[in-house]
Amino acid sequence: MKCLYCQNDCEFVELEDLMAKTAEVWKCTKCPHPVRFNKFIKSDRVAMICISMKMHDETYAVHIYHEAGPFEITKYFQIGKVGLKRNMNYIDFEFTPIVQLPGIPNITPTNIEEKLPIYITFS
Numbered sequence: 001m002k003c004l005y006c007q008n009d010c011e012f013v014e015l016e017d018l019m020a021k022t023a024e025v026w027k028c029t030k031c032p033h034p035v036r037f038n039k040f041i042k043s044d045r046v047a048m049i050c051i052s053m054k055m056h057d058e059t060y061a062v063h064i065y066h067e068a069g070p071f072e073i074t075k076y077f078q079i080g081k082v083g084l085k086r087n088m089n090y091i092d093f094e095f096t097p098i099v100q101l102p103g104i105p106n107i108t109p110t111n112i113e114e115k116l117p118i119y120i121t122f123s
């Protein structure tokens with residue numbers, strides 16, 4: 001698929017878990033900050049976008065959800081910190097939400113450095 005922000009070709013991300021049966025993940029490495037697109041296999045629709053960046057030695061991520069309900073499409077976004085969760089046999093990523101708001105944020109991989117601190121300050 002093409003990146004929704006810079007229109008370059010995305011790279012396919014191999015998934016090993018159960019999620020691989022229902023969704024596929026694509027990432028863009030051409031944007032100024034890393035972006036991932038989660039697509040439902042059934043509908044071929046982007047269900048979630050994740051833009052991440054490092055700030056003050058922490059990794060932050062913006063998760064933008066396009067969720068289809070029975071009668072409408074619900075859109076909201078979360079901003080949170082990304083950390084590592086240590087399990088018995090493997091290390092996994094853990095997302096801790098800080099802010100959740102309705103709608104689609106005015107945040108893109110190009111302006112995230114400028115916008116993210118504003119959202120975090122007012123949380």
Ligand SMILES: [Zn+2]
Pocket residue numbers: 003004005006007008028029030031035
């Ligand atoms: Zn891109």
